[in-house]
Amino acid sequence: MSVQSSAHPVASVLSVVVHDANVLLVRRINPPDAGKWGYPGGWVDPILAAFRTARAPT
Incomplete structure (x- = not known):
C-alpha cells in the first residue's frame, strides 16, 4: 500500500457532523x-475556495 505524495502542500478538509x-x-x-x-x-x-469566500455574504 502506497500513498501518493506531492512536492507542494495540498489543502484538505474533514468534517465531523x-x-x-x-x-x-x-x-x-x-x-x-x-x-x-x-x-x-x-x-x-x-x-x-478563495472565490467562494470572496462571494459569500457578509
Whole structure:
C-alpha cells in the first residue's frame, strides 16, 4: 500500500457532523482507506475556495 505524495502542500478538509446522538460517517472508496469508515472530507481547490469566500455574504 502506497500513498501518493506531492512536492507542494495540498489543502484538505474533514468534517465531523453530529446530530442528536448520531455522527455522520462515510465509507471510503479510494485507497489507501478504501472500504473503511471515516468522517466526510476531501481535497480543497484553493482557487475555488478563495472565490467562494470572496462571494459569500457578509
